[in-house]
Amino acid sequence: MIKIKLNTRLLLVCCLIFNSILKVEGQRKDVIQTQVNVLDKHISVLMADRGVAKSVALEKIAEMEELLLEEAEDLLFPADELYGSNWDTRWVDPFYGDTMRVVFPDSCKIDCSSFIIPINNTLKITSPYGPRRRRMHRGIDLKLQIGDTVYAAFPGKVRIRNTERRGYGKYLVIRHPNGLETVYGHLSGWLVDVNDIVRAGEPIALGGNTGRSTGSHLHFETRLLGQAIDPMEIIDFENGVPHKDLFVFHNIRINERNSNIYTSSEQQVVYHRVKSGDTLGAIARRYGTTVSELCRLNRLKTNSTLRIGQSLCCNVSRGTNIKQTNNTIAFKAIATTTTTTTSSSSSSSSADEKTSEVSSLSSVYHRIKSGDTLSGIAKKYGTTVSKLCELNAITNTTVLRLGRSIKCS
Numbered sequence: 001m002i003k004i005k006l007n008t009r010l011l012l013v014c015c016l017i018f019n020s021i022l023k024v025e026g027q028r029k030d031v032i033q034t035q036v037n038v039l040d041k042h043i044s045v046l047m048a049d050r051g052v053a054k055s056v057a058l059e060k061i062a063e064m065e066e067l068l069l070e071e072a073e074d075l076l077f078p079a080d081e082l083y084g085s086n087w088d089t090r091w092v093d094p095f096y097g098d099t100m101r102v103v104f105p106d107s108c109k110i111d112c113s114s115f116i117i118p119i120n121n122t123l124k125i126t127s128p129y130g131p132r133r134r135r136m137h138r139g140i141d142l143k144l145q146i147g148d149t150v151y152a153a154f155p156g157k158v159r160i161r162n163t164e165r166r167g168y169g170k171y172l173v174i175r176h177p178n179g180l181e182t183v184y185g186h187l188s189g190w191l192v193d194v195n196d197i198v199r200a201g202e203p204i205a206l207g208g209n210t211g212r213s214t215g216s217h218l219h220f221e222t223r224l225l226g227q228a229i230d231p232m233e234i235i236d237f238e239n240g241v242p243h244k245d246l247f248v249f250h251n252i253r254i255n256e257r258n259s260n261i262y263t264s265s266e267q268q269v270v271y272h273r274v275k276s277g278d279t280l281g282a283i284a285r286r287y288g289t290t291v292s293e294l295c296r297l298n299r300l301k302t303n304s305t306l307r308i309g310q311s312l313c314c315n316v317s318r319g320t321n322i323k324q325t326n327n328t329i330a331f332k333a334i335a336t337t338t339t340t341t342t343s344s345s346s347s348s349s350s351a352d353e354k355t356s357e358v359s360s361l362s363s364v365y366h367r368i369k370s371g372d373t374l375s376g377i378a379k380k381y382g383t384t385v386s387k388l389c390e391l392n393a394i395t396n397t398t399v400l401r402l403g404r405s406i407k408c409s
Helices: 002-076 280-287 291-298 350-355 374-380 385-392
Strands: 107-111 125-127 131-133 135-137 140-143 149-151 156-164 167-174 182-188 203-207 217-224 227-229 246-256 259-262 267-273 311-317 328-330 340-344 358-362 365-367 406-407
Touching: 002 156, 107 280, 131 311, 135 374, 156 182, 156 203, 167 203, 385 406
Parallel strands: none
Antiparallel strands: 107 246, 125 140, 131 135, 140 217, 149 203, 156 167, 167 182, 182 203, 182 217, 217 227, 246 259, 267 311, 267 328, 340 358, 365 406
16 A cells, blocks of 8 residues: 555656656747747848848949949040040140130139149249240249159040150150140150050159250149140149149130130239330239239339330239230230230320220131141131132242141131
């Protein structure tokens, strides 16, 4: 009897233990299942995030590729919208003798944020922009030694690599996507060739003393649509940075017409060429300024003697409508394609001069190249052979020399 009771108790204890084990195992399975569910949820969230991240990454990659393609296209065809696919590899002014086909905008924006100083030396300007020994100096001269590395000022594409014995010497012209072109003169050697793509700060040449030069230096020009612009108007050379990242250049109006001369300044700078009978007082009245201002701008005294042919700097606000006469030179006038003006004036009295009418004519010149004929030139510019002969004091049998400039209108 006692044995039966013990066995029964043992059986009950075993059943309780087994039941407890089953409960614990069930709870463990529930916990594991809960953890698995939570893990699955985390994995789902992570996979979803990964999908979003991947999508965002792909979008960014696509944007970067698009930007790189745009940048590559800009470098392959720099400022094509401004220059109209004009890629002349002979003349510094790409529109030389062909301005009739050019549409000059009233204004354009130039991004100069990528500028890099073109030399690695201590910056020293040895000659500024402006008249120099009765010639127009269309750039600035930076001091360097023969063999010093010259760098590209902006990213762009090399348009000209040439030599000019009596001018630039060995020189380069680079066109940039921002619309500017930069000229590097008096070089001793080149490190790039025509149509090469260059980045801002990339070595492009070696400094020298070639061409019309009296000592080793870099002649540096900035041009817009063929027109020279004072580099110091754009760049703070003392600190080696642009005055501002974005410039808006305006087409200066002379005689109520666009002169195709560009400036970003509120002041339009023009030069007056002194002729017989000119005085500082008369010049000041003509340009709406004062004698003292003329003296300050040109480092003169009120009793200084004016030489015939001397160029005097005059500051005129951009809104001023200048009556430009044949002895007035716009500060960025081109040598071969200029807005020429004539005036009927009397030397008898200043009153007659004030009442004289000023008219403006646009003269176009054609530079003779191999194969040119008078009839071909006349057809190109919509004129006649007899008119060309009359304008240039030649006959229809005159031999045309290569490089000669022919007036076409």
